[in-house]
Amino acid sequence: MTGFISNIQRFTIHDGPGIRLTVFFQGCPLSCWWCHNPECIPDFINSNGFTVKExxxxxxxxxxxxxxxxxxxxxxxxxxxxxxxxxxxxxxxxMLIACREEEIHTVVDTSGLAAQKIFDSLMDFPDLFLFDLKIIEDILHRKYTGVSNRLILKNLETLNNHNKNVIIRVPLVPGITDTDENISNIIHLLSGLPNLRKINLLPYHAMAESKYIRLNIPYKLSGIKTTDEVRDNKIKEIFLRAGFDTSLGG
Ligand code: SF4
Structure with missing residues (x-):
């Protein structure tokens, strides 16, 4: 069997514990406005300097x-x-099975969007999930990511119910995901999922804009301010006060 891989990055330190090798799979069912890896979204792309390897x-x-x-x-x-x-x-x-056989620690960094059957069949294999939680209000989720969050939230509930090792990652995109309403919706949702207590808040930056230019894709967030440290720290405080093991940055 083969897989389509857009990139392999060595010595990464923000994608799980320790020093890691991060393998970027090609293809994503979402199309988030703030995506840092837009070249990974199509099932196959081999142009504008971006190549996919099998x-x-x-x-x-x-x-x-x-x-x-x-x-x-x-x-x-x-x-x-x-x-x-x-x-x-x-x-x-x-790959997860092969790594487990060699006692290599594995992390799956996921949007959470997969058919329940697929998710259920895979969830026992990674040592840790990094699970993106973006927007709770589904109309807004559809607007900013192109898809409903219904399955994503269902799969998150499954991880909670099976007490899996999960860090929830919340991208703090100014005015989109970092709003008071969305943060309070996230906390409300997680109050019903007591086994999910680790939060990693990811400040927004616009470093990906140059990739969009190279790929000739409009960058819909062009012009919005990058991270607001005061606001991000305030959000961190809100999660800490709500009892979450919270980190900012990554
Ligand atoms: S989930 Fe969103 S941010 Fe992550 S790769 Fe897919 S489109 Fe990009």
Whole structure:
């Protein structure tokens, strides 16, 4: 079996514990206005300087093994990100099993959007999920990501019910995801999911804009201010006060 991979980044430190290898899967069912990896959204793209490579499991495992020394010394491992890794579920599952056999720590960085059957069949394999929670109000979720959040929230509930190891990542996009209403909706939702207590808030930055220009895709957030540190810290305080183990940055 093969998987389509848009990029492999070495020595990453924000995609899970320790020093990691981050593997970016090609293809994502969402199209978030703030996406930092717009080249990963289509199922296949090979233009404007962005290439997609096809790997079989053995080849990808070979790339992962090259970093074993750093991973072991730092308590790191491999992070499957994207795009949406769950969009290539069989390849992802095989990689998770192969890594487990070699005792390599695995993280799946996901939007949470996958059919329930797929999600259920995969959830036992990663050591940790990084689960993006963007917008609770579904009309706004559809507007800013192109899809409903119904399945995403269902899958999040499944992780809670099975007491999986999860860090929820909330991108703080000014005026879109960082609004008082959305933050209070997130806290309200999580109050019903007591096993999910770790939050990582991700400040917004516009570094991806140049990629949009290269890909000739309009950047819909052009002109909005980048991160507002005071506001982001205030949001961190709100989550801390609500009892969450909260970090800001990443
Ligand atoms: S879910 Fe992630 S990869 Fe997919 S469009 Fe949104 S930000 Fe980009």
């Amino acid at each position: 790997f079989n499991e053995k080849q990808l495992l070979g790339e992962i093994r090259k970093e074993l020394l750093f991973m072991d010394e730092s308590g790191g491992g491999v992070t499957f990100s994207g795009g949406e890794p769950l969009k290539q579920p069989d390849f992802l599952k095989n």
